[in-house]
Amino acid sequence: MLTILFDGIAYGMLLFVLACGLSVTLGLMNFVNLAHGSFAMAGGYITLILVNRAGLPFFAGLPIAFLITGLIGALFERTLYVHVYGKSHLDQVLFTIGLVFMSVAAVDYVMGSQQVFIAIPSMLQGRFEFFGIGIGRYRLVIIIVCGILTVALQLILSGTRFGSRLRASVDDARVARGLGINVNGVFALTFAFGSGLAGLGGALGAEILGLDPTFPLKYMVYFLIVVTVGGTSSITGPFVASILIGVADVAGKYYVPKFGAFVIYTIMIVLLIIRPQGLFAPRGRQIGVPR
Amino acid sequence: MNPDPKPQTPALVEKVTHNLATRARWGGWEYAFWLAAFASIVVMGGWWADISPLFANRHLILTEIAWLALFALSLDLILGYAGIISLGHAAFFGLGSYVAALLAKHAIVNEPVLALVVSGLAAAVLGFATSFLVLRGSDLARLMVTLGVALIMREIANQIPDITGGADGLQGVTIAPILGTFQLDIFGHVAYTYCLIVLFILFLLARRIVYSPFGLSLRAVKGNPLRSSLIGIPVDVRLVGVYTFAAFYAGVAGALLAQTTAFASLDVFSFERSADLLLVLIIGGTGYLYGGLIGAVIFKLMQDWIANLTPQYWQFWIGLVLVLIVLIGRDRIGALTGIVRTLAQRALPRMASPATPVALPRGEGH
Numbered sequence: 001m002l003t004i005l006f007d008g009i010a011y012g013m014l015l016f017v018l019a020c021g022l023s024v025t026l027g028l029m030n031f032v033n034l035a036h037g038s039f040a041m042a043g044g045y046i047t048l049i050l051v052n053r054a055g056l057p058f059f060a061g062l063p064i065a066f067l068i069t070g071l072i073g074a075l076f077e078r079t080l081y082v083h084v085y086g087k088s089h090l091d092q093v094l095f096t097i098g099l100v101f102m103s104v105a106a107v108d109y110v111m112g113s114q115q116v117f118i119a120i121p122s123m124l125q126g127r128f129e130f131f132g133i134g135i136g137r138y139r140l141v142i143i144i145v146c147g148i149l150t151v152a153l154q155l156i157l158s159g160t161r162f163g164s165r166l167r168a169s170v171d172d173a174r175v176a177r178g179l180g181i182n183v184n185g186v187f188a189l190t191f192a193f194g195s196g197l198a199g200l201g202g203a204l205g206a207e208i209l210g211l212d213p214t215f216p217l218k219y220m221v222y223f224l225i226v227v228t229v230g231g232t233s234s235i236t237g238p239f240v241a242s243i244l245i246g247v248a249d250v251a252g253k254y255y256v257p258k259f260g261a262f263v264i265y266t267i268m269i270v271l272l273i274i275r276p277q278g279l280f281a282p283r284g285r286q287i288g289v290p291r
Numbered sequence: 292m293n294p295d296p297k298p299q300t301p302a303l304v305e306k307v308t309h310n311l312a313t314r315a316r317w318g319g320w321e322y323a324f325w326l327a328a329f330a331s332i333v334v335m336g337g338w339w340a341d342i343s344p345l346f347a348n349r350h351l352i353l354t355e356i357a358w359l360a361l362f363a364l365s366l367d368l369i370l371g372y373a374g375i376i377s378l379g380h381a382a383f384f385g386l387g388s389y390v391a392a393l394l395a396k397h398a399i400v401n402e403p404v405l406a407l408v409v410s411g412l413a414a415a416v417l418g419f420a421t422s423f424l425v426l427r428g429s430d431l432a433r434l435m436v437t438l439g440v441a442l443i444m445r446e447i448a449n450q451i452p453d454i455t456g457g458a459d460g461l462q463g464v465t466i467a468p469i470l471g472t473f474q475l476d477i478f479g480h481v482a483y484t485y486c487l488i489v490l491f492i493l494f495l496l497a498r499r500i501v502y503s504p505f506g507l508s509l510r511a512v513k514g515n516p517l518r519s520s521l522i523g524i525p526v527d528v529r530l531v532g533v534y535t536f537a538a539f540y541a542g543v544a545g546a547l548l549a550q551t552t553a554f555a556s557l558d559v560f561s562f563e564r565s566a567d568l569l570l571v572l573i574i575g576g577t578g579y580l581y582g583g584l585i586g587a588v589i590f591k592l593m594q595d596w597i598a599n600l601t602p603q604y605w606q607f608w609i610g611l612v613l614v615l616i617v618l619i620g621r622d623r624i625g626a627l628t629g630i631v632r633t634l635a636q637r638a639l640p641r642m643a644s645p646a647t648p649v650a651l652p653r654g655e656g657h
Contacts, residue, residue, distance in 0.1 A: 032431055083618055089430035090376050091617045094573060097566045098613025105607030217562060221442060224435050261446045265439045272432050272439075273424060 003134040004254050005247060010139035012246020013146035014208065016239050018201035018219070019226040020153065021194015023238045026227055027170045028187055029085055034096040036198055036223055037216030038103035043069040043199020044211040045111055048118050058121050062145075066200040073195025077188050100216045108213040115212040118203065142204055149197070153235055166190060225268045315502035324581065325491065332484050350479035356591045357486035358547040363571045363583025364490075364497060365540030370569075371577030372501055373533045374513035375425055378434045378565050379441030380541055382421075383414040385559035386444060387542025390414075392461045392555035393454070401467040403550050407489065410546035411539040417444075418538020422531040438562070445560035460556030464549070475551065482551040489547060490584075493540060498580055500536070509533055563606075570613055573621060 022036040043065040050061040076099075084095050120138060127136040157163040168176040169183045177183050202215070209219065222245070230241030245264065252263035335349040362384055369375045390410040393399070400406040424436045448455045455461055468474040473481045500506055511519040512526050520526045549555045558564070567590070575586025593612070597605040 026431070032434070080614075080618070087617065089434075090370075091621065093376060093378070093434065094569060094613050095617035097569070098610040098617070101566075101606045101610025101613065103610075105604045105610065109604050109607070220562075221435075221438060224438075228432070228435055258450055262443060265443045265446070269424060269436055269439045269443075272428060272436055 004251050006133060006135060007139060008247030008250035009243060010136075010142045010246070011208065011250055012243035013143055013150070014201055014205045015222060015226055015246055016242035017146050017149055018198050018205065019223040019242065020235055020238050021191070021197050022223050023227045023230060023235070024166075024170070024190050024194055025187075027231075028166070028173070028183075028190060031081070031085055032089055032092045032096065033081075034093060034220055034224075035099035035103070035216065036194075037219050038100055039069050039073055039195040040198040040202030040205075040219070041103065041107060041211070041213070041215040042072060042202070043196075044118070044202035044206045044215065045107060045116075046199065047203035047206070048111075048116055048211070052119050058118070058124075061118075062200060062203055065203040066196045069199025069202075070192045070196025072199075074188060074192035076195075077191040081191070082184075082188075100220070103216060104213050111213070113213055115210055116206075118206045118211070120207060138207055142208070145204060149200075150235075150239060157235060162186070162189070221268075222264075225264060228268060229271055311502060311504070311507075315498075321581075324584075328487060328491075332480075332487065336478075336480055348478055350483040352591060352595060354479050354483045354486050354551050356587050357483065357490050358544045358551070359568075359571060359591060360584040360587035361486075361490045361493060361547065362541055362544035362568060363575070363587050364494065364580065365537045365544060365583075366568055366572050367577055367580060367583045368497060368501070368533055368537040368540065370572065371579070371582065372506065372509045372513060373530055375530070375534065376430050376434055377425075377437040378562070378569075379437035379439070380537075380568055381560050381562070381564040382437070382441040382444045383418055383538040383541035384545035384548075384564065385441075385448070385555075386417055387411060387414040387545030388549040388555045388559040389448060389455060389461065389545075390542070391546035391549040392464045392553075395466050395550065395553075396461065396464045402471065403466055403469045403485075407543055407546045407550070410549075411543040414542020414545070415535050415539035418541075419531065419535040422534035422538075425534065426527050426530055438565075441560055441562065441565060445557055448557055448560060455555075455557075458557060460554060460558075462554065464553040464555070466550050466553055475553075479551070486547050486551065489543065493543065494580065494584075497540070501580060505529070505532070567609065570609065570616075573616055574612075576621075 018040050019036070021039075022033060025031055025033050025036075046068050047058075047061040047065040050056045050064055051058055056064070080095075080099075084092055087095075124138045124141055127134050157167065165176070165181050165186050168179070168181060169186050173183050202211070209215070225245060226238050226242050229245065230238035245267075248267065249264055252259065253261075256263070331349075331353060335353060362380070365383070366377065366380050369377060369380075387410040390413045391403075391406050394406040394409060395401070395403070400409055421436075421440050424440070425433045428436070449457060452458075466475055469481065469485055473485070475481050475485075501509070508519065508524045509529055511522075511524055512529050516526050545559060548559070571586040571590045572583050573586070574589050575582030575584065594605060594609070597608045601608075
């Protein structure tokens with residue numbers, strides 16, 4: 001029971017790191033980025049190459065994956081995404097689906113279509129008993145890493161000048177622009193950072209979520225659920241939503257394996273109907289609606 | 292001038308009727324389009340293949356184009372006419388597919404045309420039930436709800452393997468002769484003729500509906516839901532109506548696939564199918580009914596061509612096309628097809644004389 005809770009929390013933390021970039025992108029630019037999972041996949045495969053082929057230690061591979069994915073994100077943002085911000089949601093959806101298809105086929109071409117595993121250090125494998133709770137070592141590492149990241153994110157958002165600029169831009173981009181905040185610059189940086197986080201999440205999660213070229217398609221809906229349920233106005237919302245979804249999904253798949261997948265989808269649809277602005281967003285503010 | 296508006300009304304009704312009739316009149320290029328489509332039954336059947344390889348049998352791919360065109364037509368009804376973005380239109384397609392396959396397999400409804408209607412109705416019921424989910428909410432919420440519905444449908448089909456065959460697909464389906472006379476053949480002759488006739492009939496119906504006052508009010512709703520409700524259009528009723536109607540079309544398209552391949556698998560619900568469908572419609576253009584049809588032709592030919600070049604990685608090029616379409620701008624591409632359409636209209640002057648709106652079905656606009 002508590003083991004499931006533990007696994008669920010680890011899963012949820014992972015989801016949060018993967019999806020928080022998406023929620024900021026959506027909140028800040030009202031941009032529907034279905035290709036977010038592609039960045040996560042990129043991070044996973046970069047780590048795979050670094051660790052399995054180049055022989056780097058696992059914990060050295062993670063920050064490099066973060067940096068490279070972030071750079072890729074910045075590059076894509078400046079060259080491609082920037083042309084699509086002003087377009088309709090339909091265009092954004094088409095554009096990002098196109099990117100997903102391209103990334104899936106490209107990774108398939110370069111890396112092969114089979115599922116791959118990143119070699120994690122042997123000291124992180126297996127599980128131990130702690131007051132009767134079975135704890136997977138690797139999951140514990142995930143919780144620790146993601147926990148540190150979450151706290152750091154919260155501190156950056158609440159404590160730094162960049163964080164206040166970001167919050168101002170999310171709240172009202174027009175007014176923020178009027179106050180002299182370079183909203184586009186803030187956005188580009190956030191996009192790159194969010195992509196980097198997704199890459200890190202993809203690298204960390206390869207062991208649990210599995211890594212193969214269809215990753216962006218498989219997990220797209222999970223990221224979207226996190227954003228929908230959590231809202232886009234803060235990172236607390238997506239965080240709580242991620243944990244809830246992680247626990248619900250793990251518990252659902254464990255207790256009612258027949259209906260495991262239904263649980264999540266049903267929760268999503270019901271929530272969208274009763275609280276279209278997200279569980280934790282102030283009322284009257286809907287996600288994905290231009291302000 | 293006249294305080295009593297009543298005497299003016301007949302004149303107004305006549306004017307509106309006349310305007311509607313003018314809009315709904317068939318253009319010469321439309322006749323040409325359907326003549327070409329029906330000519331392909333004979334020309335591309337492979338019977339003249341001795342004369343030139345141009346006349347080789349293409350009925351198998353044409354069959355695919357026909358049901359894809361119907362599927363895209365269905366999406367056009369909700370996207371092009373009601374402005375609802377759907378990423379889960381495969382839910383209705385897949386349901387229609389499975390219903391048709393099951394009806395045939397267990398010999399519940401043997402006659403394919405009847406089974407087609409039943410499958411369409413089943414999809415329409417699902418469409419009606421889920422239409423209430425897309426009434427409110429932003430584009431993003433609609434995207435996710437439609438996506439979620441398709442995922443749930445796929446999951447249901449996956450979880451009841453006793454009925455649906457699960458991941459292996461539904462095998463052992465035998466399709467009875469159409470109308471009790473025409474047995475499907477391996478060359479696809481009957482299948483293509485059948486699909487094309489179904490497509491044509493349903494196209495006529497859709498055409499009639501979008502040029503009716505109902506269709507006009509849909510356009511108003513798409514333009515501005517708030518204003519339309521202020522001028523007395525029941526927005527929700529209209530959206531539910533068109534969503535249900537489009538679901539029927541998608542169900543029929545899925546049933547056509549199941550009947551012509553005698554097979555149904557989980558693939559019918561896949562996200563890729565919904566996403567590809569968006570591409571099909573976008574290639575052809577939204578909001579004039581022919582977009583889905585033209586898009587289906589271009590998409591299938593492109594897919595066939597790319598798959599021949601790189602069988603495994605054709606998805607990459609499909610993705611590239613999507614990205615390019617958005618970066619270039621749909622309106623610019625639309626302007627290009629618009630030029631082609633204008634040229635076609637000039638080359639083929641309207642066959643119907645202006646005084647007699649012959650193609651307008653009786654009773655329309657009243």
